[in-house]
Amino acid sequence: MELADIDPSYYDNLVRSANRHGKVPAGQRLEFSGGWRKAAVTLTGEPIPAAEEAHEAAKPIIEVPVAEQLRRLHPAVASARQDKTRLAFKGPVRNRALRVLDALAKEAVRRGYEVSRAEVNPRGYRGSSRDSDLVITIGEHDHALSVVEDTDRTPHEPTARELEEAAKPFGRRIPKYDHTPSGRLTVHINGGLGVRQSHFGDTKTYNLENRLGEILQEIEGRAAASEARRLERIAQAEAEKRAWEEVRDQAILDATEAYYAKVLAKQAERWERANELARYLDAMAARIESLDPEPRAAGEAWLAWSRTYVASLSPLAKKLRMPEAPKLTTEDIKPFMRGLSPYGPRGY
Template sequence: MAYSWAKIPIYDHVPSDRLTITLNGGTTHRQSTWRDIAGRPLEDQLPELLQEVDLRGLAAARERAEREEQSRLKRRRWEAATAQAHADCAEAFRVRVLEQQENAWRRAERLSAHLAAASDRIDAMPEGAVRTAAEAWLSWAKAHVRALDPLSGPLRLPEVPEPRHDDLKPFLNGWSPYGPHGR
């Protein structure tokens, strides 16, 4: 039986190996778990634990800064690729216009040759309603051919329309036209 003056402690002060602190996440530098063990209580291990928290925080900050720098570099590369794609798309548009003009010019040349032969034929016709109708048709046809011929008007660099996202895709070399995230 215990004496009335003796007080029984509520807690044991002997390490039980049940108290544990575990750090999750981040890059492990030394260890992730600290235990209250005999000969080395948890409170004596707190400086190591705090140093591990600090090291992980510094590593996380470095990784975050590195990711942000990589993201900035990727955005710059995407912006450069997009600017080049705009230039390449404009060049391709000008080439298409030039080829269309060349096709229209060749067509106008063929039609002009046809109309020259038709004019000779009309000149050989006798005066009358048939010749008048043929001359009216020839007059209309010559005006039509003049409108077809790109060389009949002023020559100038074509105005390039603002490209759509899909227009840029072939010139982006794998980049997304919507942003740097697509690669």
Template sequence: MTAQGQTCELRLLQEQDRVEHVPTQKELADAQKHSWVRIPRHDYSPADRLRICLSGGLHHRAGEWADTAARPLEDQLAEIAQEIGLRGQAAEHKRLADLEEAQQKLLRWEAAKRQATTEYAEAYRGRHLEAQHAVWQRTAGLVEYVGALRLHAESLPPGPAREEAKAWIAWTESHVQRLNPLNGSPLLPEIPEPRAEDLQPFMHGWSPYGPT
């Protein structure tokens, strides 16, 4: 049986009557002869009363209803139907609440991913700046070295060695010019599209793959 998506199981059971057990002569003899023999205290027999058990869903008012002298089971059917309806309503309420929670979690994850993308871009620009600074420092050292080369070449006597030194110095000057990040207009670096693993350090506990 299903109510608003909630499956409920109804079981119809027959009650049993219990009476005091009257030991038989054989039972008494067996119990006296063997210490492990236990004589039952009660006898059970099927009664003309029924019991309904309801399982599944969130318990509200009751889960079992039985025939009694004051209230036959048929007089309790409306109460049973109401309990099933209440469990269905509770299931629907939980479904909607879970859906709302999932939507809110998705919104929080999307906000976290946007923030992570921003932080990733800032970190990328920072690394780019540090790389430019390192190149600039290395270039400054090369400029100084090329100047020393030029002085050394000028001290050489005219001839092939001096000409080769000048050719080498010309190449080094051109190379250093190409390396120098200050040659040209500084531009914002183009940020590559981040992969999931790129965003992971900036997700602050969230998974970059989804709101799990």
């Protein structure tokens, strides 16, 4: 469901409340994303395991100290400070945002995590974390943090020029509201499986600085959930591979048996053909006996060659042994793969 011109904190709280109190279908959960101008509520089929949620709820939230001045910044935060395209807030607000990021970065390092800035390619894109100001990596899992300044929404008073433009055919629509910077900050988390929420900001009762421990706890919960899912996928892939290999091995046996059966059938065909020709040669010999000497000699020469040839046709005239195992190709075993791909468990 897409939303426009809404209070993101209000809907974020509604979503979290619905998830906590079982107001969503079993086995699913709601996720909120977006901001004031545009947002969305999505129903996903990846629920938070109850044991994991209880574990996270039981963990104490460690208070994260925030420096009063911008000194000895973490390198990633120092880099963000130099990038004037990021955190484009007014001086005091930008100063505060940098101090919040620095506190999160230093606490993450203290806990043994990696902290970096989103990499920017020569064209200015940051890939999946292009809007982030900081990336905290736990194990193999990245979590991008971005700081935004919330806005205050007030009814828009249209100007005379706006009214004039709107009156024209296909004129520009007059906005309903004005959005002005409020000085309030919100940290957005992108990456991993959401455990509780994705936005942490200033509220009527809490400052953002008092919620940094919650932010790190959310990131740790996401990393744990992502790691559990990664291990589950690895185990599933290994199980699929084992099952595929069993089918593949049996397909090789079946294809080999089919090859031997073809060899046997061809031997039987040659034996029947040799017997049929041998009967004909017996009739030929009887006819030659009745011929005069001159044509009899010519007939006997032909009969001699024919008997030698027919004798070579019969497989029983040769040494009987097990045929050599066939050199099977992927296409040879394909008909015996029970519908699976012969190229691998994932079809390649």
